[in-house]
Amino acid sequence: MKAFGFDYKRGTSIIHILDPRSKFIYTILFTALTVYFVNPLVLLLVFLSSVPMVIVAGVGKSWLRSIRGSLFFIAFIFIFNLIGIFWTTGSVADALIMSISMSLRFMALISIFSVFFLTTPPEDLTQSMVQLKIPYDYALTFNMAMRFVPTLSREAQIIMDAQRSRGLELEKGNIFQRVRNYIPILIPLIISSFRRAELVADAMESRAFGAAKRRTSLYVLTMGRRDFFFILFSAAAFLAFLSLKILLGIQ
């Protein structure tokens, strides 16, 4: 999971203290750009535009880990496109450019989302969902899902160790057998997750979860001047990119 940039660590940079909603607007706008353009140079530019934010936020290490973690997928996308497009068009140059674009698009997406998740505390995300009028139950479910990812992966590791010490060989056989080898891991994991869910529910109820329709929040997110400028800047950059298409006809 760490590979996908959910590895939030507390920070005090300007990017960290921005309102999640303004960062979300940036994420949406730039995601739209990656989908809209196919020109590899533009996509590279979109990708590079997220790098200064990574540097300002000081999350370079985790960001690199996200990118490195997705290299396998990028390679997959590259090769798949290369073969596919060459097959249909017969042109090596076309195929090469297109697969580079696709890989860059994916990298840009990973980078943009990493910036968002690496600098946004899960609770602030929940809080911003609540302030966007998403029911608290759904927001909390999302928050909890994120919270228990490391717990579950630790548990999966323990179960794997336990089953291996009883002689289970995970890496044996062809691909179908290998998938089947994981059944003795999955079943205990699912059962223990259900039990855990019950215990967490008990703990929440014991702290008056569901007592009031509208709960208070200790912290309320407010958009400040810096959020205003950040959104303005994101929107300007977005329009600048769009003008490439309108003025220069770049696809």
Add this chain to the structure above:
Amino acid sequence: MPIVEIRSLSYTYPGSTKPTLTNVNLSVEEGEFILLTGPSGCGKTTLCRCLNGLIPNSYGGEFNGQVIVDGLVTTEHPVYEIAQHVGLVFQNPENELFCTSVEREVAFGPENLALPREEVRKRVEESLAMVGISHLRDKSPEELSGGEQQKVAIAALLAMKPKILVLDEPTANLDPASAQSVLNTLLKLNEESGVTMILVEHRLEMVAHMAHRCAILNEGRLVLVGKPEDVLYSDEAEAIGIGIPKVVQVTKALGINKMTGKCPLTSWSLADLLRVWKN
């Protein structure tokens, strides 16, 4: 009037044929510190869940008898209401803590009660101070030691201002030093803030001398209730197979309790007795 009153309580989990609790009677006075112990699977955890209404309100099953806490009959009030009178601390802090900072964790309860923001803030400060963890407020629960995590869980419940704390083996996953620290916190809360404690514990060596009364649960029945020294020195307690403290075993083996008429519960009090005896 007792603050906790359990009247002929019997309970069978849904889908089970054998009752987990059978005819349990207990009344606890305000400010008392009760130590509840018994072999694994004797129904201690079930009894804890009955005390804040999780059973039967969230669990269903066959519930007979009555549990009254701070004047509330548990079957007639929802868990979130009872939670403001009885705080329940669980065994594994990992399942109790789900926020990314200690402060937010403690605020979760009062937030749910929809208290005004200033009141939430005030309660967070007070609860952190009561448990002595104000310096940890900005940490993530994951960075903390097991003992600190359990203190966060306790503070999170204190923020609901309960008169009664029920703790289900809070030290089970802790090393001896952290366990001692958590138990000292409980003693302080009991003595200084008058919180009624019902503590389920196996580490009798550490807690027996703190408790006003000790109760032993065996196979779903409350078999012994009384002063800790009376209960732990009894032959029944020895037969049930709870971890009788070494001090008690040594004192009994040497016959010191019969000779002096005193029943020490800590190594220190036994040492004092021996010193007097030697001179």
